[in-house]
Amino acid sequence: MNTKLNTWIQKHNLDLQWFQEASKFPSYQVQKLLDDPQYKPDGTTMRIVLSIVKKKEDTAKLSDFWDV
Secondary structure, three states: OOHHHHHHHHOOOOOOHHHHHOOOOHHHHHHHHOOOOOOOHHHHHHHHOOOOOOHHOOOOOEEEEEEO
């Protein structure tokens, strides 16, 4: 099952490798962010993800990806 983040990446025709390289997160963490809808990362991880996403879509918000 995909997460909202994974859906966003696919919608924008971005490569999953692009996200992993941009985030510098270990592959297991990227896997959880993209495949586990129950996973809620800590605030620091959320901020890193949002800063990466904002490079492509400056109107993105944390609530687009997680219930905050």
